[in-house]
Amino acid sequence: MFSYTIRRLLMLIPVLFGMTFIVFFMIRAIPGDPAQVILGQLATEEAINNLRAELGLDQPWFTQYFEYLKQLLTLDLGESLRTRTAVSEEIWPYMAATFELSFVALLIAVVVGVNAGIISAWFQKSWFDYTAMVVALVGVSMPIFWLGLMEQWIFSVQLDWLPPSKRENVKNPVETITHFYLIDSLIQGRMDQFVDVVKHLIMPGIALATIPMAIIARITRSSMLEVLRSDYIRTARAKGQKMFWVVYKHSLKNAVIPVLTVIGLQTGLLLGGAILTETIFSWPGIGRYIYNAIEYRDYPVIQSGILIVATIFVLINLIVDLLYAFIDPRIKYN
Amino acid sequence: MSESSVLQVNGLKTSFFMDKTEVPAVDHVDFDLKQGEIIAIVGESGCGKSVTSLSIMGLVPHPPGKVVGGEVFFNDEDLLKVSESKMRDIRGNEIAMIFQEPMTSLNPLFTIGNQITEAILIHRKWSKKQAKAKAIEYLKLVGLPRAEALMNEYPHQLSGGMRQRVMIAMAMVCEPKVLIADEPTTALDVTIQSQILALMKRLNQKLNTSIILITHDLGVVSEICERVIVMYAGKIVEEADVKTIFEHPEHPYTKGLIQSVPDIRNKKERLYSIPGNVPIPGSIKKGCRFADRCEFVMDRCREKTPELISIEGDHKVRCFLHQESEEQN
Numbered sequence: 001m002f003s004y005t006i007r008r009l010l011m012l013i014p015v016l017f018g019m020t021f022i023v024f025f026m027i028r029a030i031p032g033d034p035a036q037v038i039l040g041q042l043a044t045e046e047a048i049n050n051l052r053a054e055l056g057l058d059q060p061w062f063t064q065y066f067e068y069l070k071q072l073l074t075l076d077l078g079e080s081l082r083t084r085t086a087v088s089e090e091i092w093p094y095m096a097a098t099f100e101l102s103f104v105a106l107l108i109a110v111v112v113g114v115n116a117g118i119i120s121a122w123f124q125k126s127w128f129d130y131t132a133m134v135v136a137l138v139g140v141s142m143p144i145f146w147l148g149l150m151e152q153w154i155f156s157v158q159l160d161w162l163p164p165s166k167r168e169n170v171k172n173p174v175e176t177i178t179h180f181y182l183i184d185s186l187i188q189g190r191m192d193q194f195v196d197v198v199k200h201l202i203m204p205g206i207a208l209a210t211i212p213m214a215i216i217a218r219i220t221r222s223s224m225l226e227v228l229r230s231d232y233i234r235t236a237r238a239k240g241q242k243m244f245w246v247v248y249k250h251s252l253k254n255a256v257i258p259v260l261t262v263i264g265l266q267t268g269l270l271l272g273g274a275i276l277t278e279t280i281f282s283w284p285g286i287g288r289y290i291y292n293a294i295e296y297r298d299y300p301v302i303q304s305g306i307l308i309v310a311t312i313f314v315l316i317n318l319i320v321d322l323l324y325a326f327i328d329p330r331i332k333y334n
Numbered sequence: 335m336s337e338s339s340v341l342q343v344n345g346l347k348t349s350f351f352m353d354k355t356e357v358p359a360v361d362h363v364d365f366d367l368k369q370g371e372i373i374a375i376v377g378e379s380g381c382g383k384s385v386t387s388l389s390i391m392g393l394v395p396h397p398p399g400k401v402v403g404g405e406v407f408f409n410d411e412d413l414l415k416v417s418e419s420k421m422r423d424i425r426g427n428e429i430a431m432i433f434q435e436p437m438t439s440l441n442p443l444f445t446i447g448n449q450i451t452e453a454i455l456i457h458r459k460w461s462k463k464q465a466k467a468k469a470i471e472y473l474k475l476v477g478l479p480r481a482e483a484l485m486n487e488y489p490h491q492l493s494g495g496m497r498q499r500v501m502i503a504m505a506m507v508c509e510p511k512v513l514i515a516d517e518p519t520t521a522l523d524v525t526i527q528s529q530i531l532a533l534m535k536r537l538n539q540k541l542n543t544s545i546i547l548i549t550h551d552l553g554v555v556s557e558i559c560e561r562v563i564v565m566y567a568g569k570i571v572e573e574a575d576v577k578t579i580f581e582h583p584e585h586p587y588t589k590g591l592i593q594s595v596p597d598i599r600n601k602k603e604r605l606y607s608i609p610g611n612v613p614i615p616g617s618i619k620k621g622c623r624f625a626d627r628c629e630f631v632m633d634r635c636r637e638k639t640p641e642l643i644s645i646e647g648d649h650k651v652r653c654f655l656h657q658e659s660e661e662q663n
Contacts (some may be wrong), residue, residue, distance in 0.1 A: 089357045089467050158364075230438060231433060231435050231438040231439040232438065232439055232440055232441040232442070234393060234431065234433065234439070235439045235440065235441070235501070235504075236441065237393055237425070238391060238393060238425055238426060238430070238431045238433075238505075239425065239426035239430075239452065239453045239456055239504070240422045240423060240426035240427055240453075240457060241426075241452070241456055242422065242426070242456075246577035250441050250444075253444075254441070254442070254443055327443065327487045328442070328443055329442075329443065329490070330442060330488070330490050
């Protein structure tokens with residue numbers, strides 16, 4: 001298991017190397033010039049050329065690429081062209097914002113999705129099953145921007161129950177320590193701020209959770225249906241075990257592996273692909289950070305941001321693979 | 335051996351509902367099981383043997399299956415009428431069951447120890463330590479070596495024979511009054527088969543557990559059973575003690591089954607087999623269900639269903655051949 005983990009971590013290197021290569025050349029292939037964006041429409045040719053030389057953008061692409069790789073080898077993620085701060089310094093608050101939102105979304109998706117899947121499987125062909133599966137189908141095909149706007153319109157505009165956007169009440173900001181506002185407000189004992197942060201998390205959390213929740217519900221249902229027919233479930237019932245434990249102990253553990261796979265993949269999508277949700281809810285997360293960087297052709301931020309998201313994605317799926325062996329003793333990694 | 339019966343099945347009827355049509359899988363089955371007795375329910379696949387046992391346990395897969403009539407008396411209570419929670423107290427505790435497929439009947443993700451102690455802790459308010467000691471005791475009782483180490487192993491690390499022993503240990507650990515064994519040896523090879531049967535016989539003698547053995551293998555029956563019930567297409571066609579069944583089988587179906595047992599001394603002849611197949615449940619609306627495959631079939635067999643009648647002591651047969659002889663006598 002240990003050597004497998006090491007091998008998988010080593011495999012990260014070529015993957016990330018390939019990532020840097022693709023991202024580096026792709027962002028340079030799209031039209032637009034950072035120097036032009038920074039200096040504006042009215043800048044002179046000379047000023048632009050000077051800035052390009054200063055930023056090293058006048059060098060041939062491959063020279064720039066090798067410079068970038070050399071930087072990365074010293075764990076230097078580069079400096080934002082726009083703000084002139086190190087990416088490694090300014091990226092954390094954005095990552096924390098995304099992690100917090102993704103965590104809440106995943107919590108909703110897993111708790112609701114898994115349980116809906118279980119109940120649907122147990123009461124197969126009941127009204128609950130039909131309703132849940134139709135809702136799941138709608139959920140999978142729901143455009144997130146539309147769902148987000150509807151949430152805002154109903155719960156903020158019409159009912160005025162929840163704040164429409166952002167992470168916190170700007171008039172009463174959380175003093176940041178870890179940049180996870182839930183944690184920060186708790187360790188400072190500011191319950192008012194904690195409640196406020198929770199309120200801000202509900203709508204984007206639900207919007208972000210919708211698609212994973214629907215997928216998880218459907219996968220759980222089909223996986224549970226398979227397991228509930230197996231002989232060992234009959235054995236568990238023949239022992240006189242209660243329905244609850246037959247389902248949540250004997251069945252769920254057997255049904256959970258495909259569900260875990262989906263959760264792993266969806267987590268990656270949540271972390272990287274939450275741009276729509278983050279934009280609608282003005283959520284200062286990593287998706288928006290990279291999106292803004294693309295607008296400004298802020299090459300180092302785009303490259304490093306995507307690299308970090310990719311690393312997290314690979315790591316999460318490694319953890320999922322390791323969990324398989326933890327759940328199923330028949331799975332061995334050698 | 336006491337003569338009091340522990341389990342009494344009267345007119346049990348279990349049907350499956352497919353597209354709103356009722357297909358009876360078990361049709362008015364009556365039998366009783368005495369304390370410490372081993373009876374066999376014999377028949378080909380699809381005769382309703384397993385459904386009978388699942389009906390007693392209240393484990394008929396529903397939908398589509400449902401017990402639609404009859405009574406199952408155990409401890410002066412009709413198991414078909416008691417609540418689900420009462421039934422859970424009985425399952426595994428007073429009536430336990432082992433299944434045909436030892437390879438798939440144990441949960442692959444939990445240790446043997448976890449699964450056996452679970453069976454104890456559902457029904458006994460014991461500490462985990464007590465339950466563990468009891469589990470080890472029973473693993474030893476069913477003849478498994480290195481019982482302590484086995485507690486921490488997973489089913490996939492065990493052979494089929496060992497898994498079936500674990501299943502038996504798990505079923506017996508609460509010392510049930512009745513053990514239902516649904517084809518416990520079918521999936522095992524022959525040497526293991528006789529070991530498992532010997533084990534069941536030993537447990538029966540040691541703990542005075544009554545056993546219902548469900549099988550299609552008459553060899554198994556002759557080894558350990560005292561009384562045999564032959565089922566065909568959901569109905570009992572013959573019932574007698576084991577000696578009578580083998581020496582004087584009366585129903586043509588029983589005769590056919592006994593003739594189909596290979597005999598090592600009989601090398602020349604081709605092994606007998608009953609022509610045709612078990613009818614699809616519900617396909618025969620009137621007459622004797624065996625009529626189409628019976629070599630002694632008469633006109634009245636296709637018109638009326640014969641009754642199960644006693645021809646000599648406890649020997650009961652459902653066949654017009656014997657009803658006639660009875661009437662003539």
